[in-house]
Amino acid sequence: MDKGGLVYFQKTEADKEWDRRCEEEGFVGHPPYVEWFCEEHYPIAKKYSSLTRWEAMAAIKKELSSYPIEENEKK
Numbered sequence: 001m002d003k004g005g006l007v008y009f010q011k012t013e014a015d016k017e018w019d020r021r022c023e024e025e026g027f028v029g030h031p032p033y034v035e036w037f038c039e040e041h042y043p044i045a046k047k048y049s050s051l052t053r054w055e056a057m058a059a060i061k062k063e064l065s066s067y068p069i070e071e072n073e074k075k
């Protein structure tokens with residue numbers, strides 16, 4: 001199960017602020033609007049990438065309500 005990938009969601013204002021701060025202060029970190037998904041959930045996540053991560057995670061969880069999403073994808 002290593003064929004998953006990163007999904008870049010729509011940036012919120014707070015996310016854009018995070019980008020600006022990163023650039024100005026030169027730090028590197030995990031962007032709040034990027035999430036890694038496993039092979040099974042990647043296509044579903046991709047489908048919602050036009051939403052912000054928060055909206056997308058809610059939509060994904062709703063779609064997956066019949067089977068659980070992994071702990072590392074909950075956050």
Ligand SMILES: [Zn+2]
Pocket residue numbers: 037038039040041042069070073
């Ligand atoms: Zn998954």
